[in-house]
Amino acid sequence: MSSFLSSSIGKKLVMSLSGLFLVLFILVHLILNSFLMFDSTGELFNAGAHFMSLPVIRFGLQPVLAGGFIIHIIYAIILTIQNRKARPQKYASQNLGESSTWSSRNMFVLGGLVLVFIAMHLMHFFIPIQIEGNVHDDYQLVKNLFTNGSMGMVYTGLYIVGAILLGLHLAHGFWSAFQSVGLSNKLWRSRLEKVGYIYAIFVAAGFTIIPLYLHFFA
Amino acid sequence: MADKILKELTIKVWRQKNAKAQGKFESYKINNISTGTSFLEMLDILNEELVNGGTEPIAFDHDCREGICGMCSLFIDGRAHGPDDDITTCQLHMRKFEDGATITIEPWRAGAFPVIKDLIVDRTAFEKILQAGGYISVNTGGVPDGNAILISQDDAEEAMDAAACIGCGACVATCKNSSAMLFVSAKVSHLAKLPQGRVEAARRAKSMVAKMDEMGFGNCTNTGACEVECPKGISIANIARLNREFLVAKIKD
Numbered sequence: 317m318s319s320f321l322s323s324s325i326g327k328k329l330v331m332s333l334s335g336l337f338l339v340l341f342i343l344v345h346l347i348l349n350s351f352l353m354f355d356s357t358g359e360l361f362n363a364g365a366h367f368m369s370l371p372v373i374r375f376g377l378q379p380v381l382a383g384g385f386i387i388h389i390i391y392a393i394i395l396t397i398q399n400r401k402a403r404p405q406k407y408a409s410q411n412l413g414e415s416s417t418w419s420s421r422n423m424f425v426l427g428g429l430v431l432v433f434i435a436m437h438l439m440h441f442f443i444p445i446q447i448e449g450n451v452h453d454d455y456q457l458v459k460n461l462f463t464n465g466s467m468g469m470v471y472t473g474l475y476i477v478g479a480i481l482l483g484l485h486l487a488h489g490f491w492s493a494f495q496s497v498g499l500s501n502k503l504w505r506s507r508l509e510k511v512g513y514i515y516a517i518f519v520a521a522g523f524t525i526i527p528l529y530l531h532f533f534a
Numbered sequence: 535m536a537d538k539i540l541k542e543l544t545i546k547v548w549r550q551k552n553a554k555a556q557g558k559f560e561s562y563k564i565n566n567i568s569t570g571t572s573f574l575e576m577l578d579i580l581n582e583e584l585v586n587g588g589t590e591p592i593a594f595d596h597d598c599r600e601g602i603c604g605m606c607s608l609f610i611d612g613r614a615h616g617p618d619d620d621i622t623t624c625q626l627h628m629r630k631f632e633d634g635a636t637i638t639i640e641p642w643r644a645g646a647f648p649v650i651k652d653l654i655v656d657r658t659a660f661e662k663i664l665q666a667g668g669y670i671s672v673n674t675g676g677v678p679d680g681n682a683i684l685i686s687q688d689d690a691e692e693a694m695d696a697a698a699c700i701g702c703g704a705c706v707a708t709c710k711n712s713s714a715m716l717f718v719s720a721k722v723s724h725l726a727k728l729p730q731g732r733v734e735a736a737r738r739a740k741s742m743v744a745k746m747d748e749m750g751f752g753n754c755t756n757t758g759a760c761e762v763e764c765p766k767g768i769s770i771a772n773i774a775r776l777n778r779e780f781l782v783a784k785i786k787d
């Protein structure tokens with residue numbers, strides 16, 4: 317088992333399973349966030365946020381989610397360091413644009429930027445709502461962030477950038493995860509790539525539309 | 535179409551005395567090269583001029599010069615085997631270059647492929663991986679014996695496609711992670727797809743992957759650059775198969 321997890325393919329398995337877990341999480345997160353647009357009194361969203369604060373979720377699922385992130389990030393760091401070491405002397409000129417996509421070559425950078433975004437995002441919502449617990453109207457808190465004065469515009473922009481970065485990470489990550497566990501072949505590759513692009517665009521567009529909607533219409 | 539003449543080219547090439555020496559780029563001018571010349575012939579012409587001028591010729595690997603042996607390497611203008619898809623360097627011609635161009639030639643760069651001299655790298659790591667399991671342990675007979683066990687056309691085609699790998703190392707050279715997964719997956723697949731090779735498939739996948747990791751190749755991140763530069767068009771669908779073979783074998787342990 318230990319030789320399994322230290323092998324290159326074993327590490328990739330961990331990477332892809334944690335990635336797919338995060339893919340599912342992001343989908344649930346997006347569905348809950350969409351409640352922000354369907355009810356301007358905020359009741360629907362608050363009910364959703366309340367559900368997510370129930371002890372089963374807070375103490376049952378949240379640690380699993382945090383674990384998923386931590387494993388994904390630790391393995392990303394290990395794999396990336398090994399991969400850099402595998403070519404001690406770099407090329408003077410290397411033209412990879414002809415043979416691979418930009419996202420596929422910049423997964424660590426994209427993931428790192430997504431992580432910076434997540435840190436900011438946790439400070440905005442997770443800490444006041446779930447840690448400090450002094451927020452009575454979650455809907456209002458979210459709305460205020462995107463509408464308050466000139467900063468409202470800045471935060472709307474930052475959240476859109478975060479959505480696009482995540483979309484780019486997923487544009488390669490989704491298909492890549494299936495390839496890493498061996499669930500691909502010539503036929504399924506093009507199918508999975510298409511589903512991956514649709515998923516990535518759906519996630520990026522979803523997380524872009526919500527702050528825009530709140531900024532301009534709420 | 536008549537060949538044109540490239541009046542002047544600048545060849546910027548990696549020169550390194552031996553495995554231990556510090557290498558560096560040198561630039562040479564070369565004149566009046568026909569676009570019908572192959573890239574390696576161009577280097578031959580340059581080398582002749584260098585020898586006549588008292589300079590040591592540029593060392594580079596080559597053998598068959600018809601795209602079947604895999605010896606010719608060279609990272610040309612940022613791409614393995616130069617500016618074209620699905621070819622070896624010996625199949626590259628000067629019509630791919632413009633008059634007045636500067637052409638940069640580097641050796642394969644990977645920790646597992648150390649430079650021996652100039653553009654020649656040591657690809658023994660590939661041999662070691664093959665020795666770890668890229669074979670069938672028993673004599674399976676001649677052609678008639680092979681035909682005694684019927685297999686589907688699809689399996690035969692896939693095995694043949696994977697068997698086309700010539701071990702050139704372009705996949706490693708082009709991969710941003712210096713991963714050898716395309717090579718190893720081709721070697722594992724062409725045997726796993728046939729009944730004679732199937733028997734040892736699990737053991738083969740495990741020992742070849744272990745050797746690959748030990749030799750210091752990087753981890754695959756599925757960028758797909760390898761299959762674009764591979765002269766034999768080996769598909770990364772083989773990498774998915776290798777992942778599958780390896781994971782199933784390890785789970786069964």
Ligand code: HEM
Binds near residue numbers: 492
């Ligand atoms: C919500 C956040 C995230 C999601 C949904 C996500 C999803 C994914 C998926 C599905 C993969 C493909 C797995 C595979 O190729 O086997 C992946 C790969 C990767 N992720 Fe993430 N990820 C997220 C955050 C991060 C973060 C924070 C980092 C790191 C610093 C990161 C770094 C990487 C790296 C380096 C890869 C490997 C690239 C590859 O092998 O193709 N990711 N991610």
Ligand code: SF4
Binds near residue numbers: 703717760767
């Ligand atoms: S897989 Fe292709 S690029 Fe890699 S060694 Fe074999 S023939 Fe060369």
Ligand code: FES
Binds near residue numbers: 599604
């Ligand atoms: S010299 Fe044999 S493949 Fe190029």
